[in-house]
Amino acid sequence: MGQNMTRKIIAAHLAEGEMIPGQEIALKIDQTLTQDATGTMAYLEFEAIGIPAVRTELSVSYVDHNTLQVSYENADDHRFLQSAAAKFGVKFSRMGNGICHQVHLERFGVPGKTLLGSDSHTPTSGGLGMLAIGAGGLDVATAMAGYPFYVSMPQVVNIHLYGKPAPWVTAKDIILEVLRLLTVKGGVGKVMEYTGEGVSYLSVPDRATITNMGAELGATSSIFPSDEVTARFLAAQERAGDFVALGPDPDAEYDEVLEINLSELEPLIALPHMPDNVVKIADVAGRKVDQVFIGSCTNSSYTDLMRVAAILKGKTVHPGVSLVIAPGSRQVLVSLAANGALTDLVAAGARMLECACGPCVGVGQSPCSAGVSLRTCNRNFEGRSGTVDAKIYLVSCEAAAAAALTGVITDPRDLGEPIKVEMPEKFPVDDRMIIVPPANREDVSIVRGPNIQPLPVASSLPGEIKGEVLLKVGDNITTDHIMPAGANIMALRSNIPAISMHAFERVDATFAERALAAGGGIIVGGLNYGQGSSREHAALAPLYLGIKTVLVKSFARIHMQNLVNFGLLPLTFVNDEDYDTIDPGDVLLLEDVRQGLVTNTLTVRNLTRDKAYPVKHSLSERQIEIMLAGGLLKYVKEQV
Ligand code: MIC
Numbered sequence: 001m002g003q004n005m006t007r008k009i010i011a012a013h014l015a016e017g018e019m020i021p022g023q024e025i026a027l028k029i030d031q032t033l034t035q036d037a038t039g040t041m042a043y044l045e046f047e048a049i050g051i052p053a054v055r056t057e058l059s060v061s062y063v064d065h066n067t068l069q070v071s072y073e074n075a076d077d078h079r080f081l082q083s084a085a086a087k088f089g090v091k092f093s094r095m096g097n098g099i100c101h102q103v104h105l106e107r108f109g110v111p112g113k114t115l116l117g118s119d120s121h122t123p124t125s126g127g128l129g130m131l132a133i134g135a136g137g138l139d140v141a142t143a144m145a146g147y148p149f150y151v152s153m154p155q156v157v158n159i160h161l162y163g164k165p166a167p168w169v170t171a172k173d174i175i176l177e178v179l180r181l182l183t184v185k186g187g188v189g190k191v192m193e194y195t196g197e198g199v200s201y202l203s204v205p206d207r208a209t210i211t212n213m214g215a216e217l218g219a220t221s222s223i224f225p226s227d228e229v230t231a232r233f234l235a236a237q238e239r240a241g242d243f244v245a246l247g248p249d250p251d252a253e254y255d256e257v258l259e260i261n262l263s264e265l266e267p268l269i270a271l272p273h274m275p276d277n278v279v280k281i282a283d284v285a286g287r288k289v290d291q292v293f294i295g296s297c298t299n300s301s302y303t304d305l306m307r308v309a310a311i312l313k314g315k316t317v318h319p320g321v322s323l324v325i326a327p328g329s330r331q332v333l334v335s336l337a338a339n340g341a342l343t344d345l346v347a348a349g350a351r352m353l354e355c356a357c358g359p360c361v362g363v364g365q366s367p368c369s370a371g372v373s374l375r376t377c378n379r380n381f382e383g384r385s386g387t388v389d390a391k392i393y394l395v396s397c398e399a400a401a402a403a404a405l406t407g408v409i410t411d412p413r414d415l416g417e418p419i420k421v422e423m424p425e426k427f428p429v430d431d432r433m434i435i436v437p438p439a440n441r442e443d444v445s446i447v448r449g450p451n452i453q454p455l456p457v458a459s460s461l462p463g464e465i466k467g468e469v470l471l472k473v474g475d476n477i478t479t480d481h482i483m484p485a486g487a488n489i490m491a492l493r494s495n496i497p498a499i500s501m502h503a504f505e506r507v508d509a510t511f512a513e514r515a516l517a518a519g520g521g522i523i524v525g526g527l528n529y530g531q532g533s534s535r536e537h538a539a540l541a542p543l544y545l546g547i548k549t550v551l552v553k554s555f556a557r558i559h560m561q562n563l564v565n566f567g568l569l570p571l572t573f574v575n576d577e578d579y580d581t582i583d584p585g586d587v588l589l590l591e592d593v594r595q596g597l598v599t600n601t602l603t604v605r606n607l608t609r610d611k612a613y614p615v616k617h618s619l620s621e622r623q624i625e626i627m628l629a630g631g632l633l634k635y636v637k638e639q640v
């Protein structure tokens with residue numbers, strides 16, 4: 001039987017297990033990446049594992065999320081990260097060098113290799129033919145220590161792109177179409193593998209826009225072939241030697257196939273507040289826009305911003321719109337400066353931001369109250385922009401630039417002839433902002449300012465769990481609901497006691513206080529609980545507040561693993577209707593937890609309503625052992 005690309009890479013990296021979809025496998029990890037908002041925890045965790053230096057081929061620590069230094073916290077974190085990178089043999093990409101996923105694509109990604117990153121959009125490097133997966137910080141720390149990464153063997157979905165993209169139809173529209181068809185739950189347990197003649201029309205950064213937003217499908221990863229387009233991109237990055245061809249065998253088999261005819265697509269837009277809430281731009285054109293943000297790891301590449309510059313050249317931003325642009329990397333910004341496109345952007349009235357995540361995660365540029373913001377990012381969850389009642393729409397760079405000029409949602413086809421931007425034959429390669437760790441690391445000491453607080457210790461799994469339902473939430477709860485982002489809260493990422501007080505604050509402002517007063521409790525939720533980011537703080541804060549179990553209809557992959565890593569029991573209903581018979585304040589009891597975990601025969605008794613619900617877990621034997629050991633750190637240390 002012919003192999004698809006995903007199975008080829010998995011077979012070459014398989015450390016344990018069988019390649020049967022749904023079964024747990026262990027994968028050898030070649031490269032890791034961390035970013036500052038998750039990295040502080042990841043390096044504290046790596047340090048706790050007790051290994052002197054990373055054992056991967058390459059590990060890179062990026063600073064791109066918390067770049068506002070309005071007080072000492074972020075600067076403390078950055079100094080800690082720089083010293084930890086030097087100590088542990090990790091390359092350090094300094095603040096200003098760019099967003100981790102964009103820089104990794106440019107400078108480090110290698111077709112056919114595996115990458116594990118403590119950020120949910122790590123699959124961006126799938127645009128180069130890597131198998132790139134997002135995970136919690138502790139999983140990445142474990143991979144840096146040389147252990148394989150455990151994941152359930154994915155099903156492989158072939159997304160077959162045929163036809164030539166219609167005018168003004170971009171990579172962003174392709175992934176928005178996939179989201180419209182499959183929804184934010186549609187990729188769970190799957191890798192999306194793109195093939196077909198349509199692939200040849202997409203540059204590597206275009207492909208990366210698509211693999212980036214595979215995270216919004218809940219997919220384990222997304223991948224494109226490595227072909228002559230990839231070879232040219234790598235050569236332009238002075239990395240021709242990293243090229244390896246990769247494609248599916250001609251008779252490759254897939255678990256599912258989805259056909260998309262690119263010539264029939266139209267420019268699309270995701271309406272507030274979910275990335276799968278997708279309609280044609282033409283259907284909502286004319287709505288007033290207050291802000292346009294162009295940037296984020298989804299759409300901030302050289303070609304993206306060159307197209308924006310071409311649209312804005314010689315024109316003026318609409319007086320009712322604030323236009324902000326954050327290039328994805330220093331390389332992109334330097335290129336735009338060198339060829340004059342930066343002048344076109346600034347002259348038109350764009351406000352240039354630094355090469356960082358910024359507005360994407362609510363770090364600056366929050367829209368006005370009830371404002372409408374058109375963004376090129378990947379997520380539009382409620383409140384994520386920092387303005388709780390703002391309405392965020394997701395579009396391509398072209399549609400964002402069109403709205404910046406007209407002041408209303410505008411179909412980019414109204415701009416006339418489509419814009420063609422050539423990929424340069426050579427990018428201005430300059431790695432001086434990437435610090436290579438010293439050869440002699442013994443004398444390096446890790447610097448810890450007051451914002452670096454000790455790691456919380458996961459609790460051991462008790463024999464009995466009894467507690468009040470402190471919170472009952474619905475479907476598709478994101479990690480932004482559980483642990484909001486935004487400048488003030490993100491600055492506390494390395495201070496768990498302080499950040500925990502913000503847990504669920506946008507859902508129920510009293511949650512943290514009530515949890516502490518009750519000495520813990522239980523969270524009940526619906527489908528796809530914990531979708532979105534990889535932030536393990538969405539597990540660490542509930543742990544700190546004494547939560548022992550989360551009972552929902554289904555979980556998102558990364559969040560469920562984060563709960564296990566910190567010893568919180570992730571349970572699901574056997575009968576989803578039972579969810580309806582639980583109310584906040586009900587007292588629930590689980591007996592014989594340790595035994596029931598092993599046999600997967602747990603029952604939750606609702607003492608308030610005198611009812612009993614069968615519940616289950618989907619943990620592998622290894623995950624059960626982690627739960628019994630009291631979390632991944634203790635489990636790994638037992639093995640060192
Ligand atoms: C995000 O886009 O939500 C983040 C911020 O990049 C997160 C990581 C984090 O919370 O630090 C992610 O996507 O994993």
Ligand code: SF4
Pocket residue numbers: 065099119121296297298356357360361377378
């Ligand atoms: Fe940064 Fe936004 Fe990308 Fe997350 S989604 S890595 S916050 S740019």
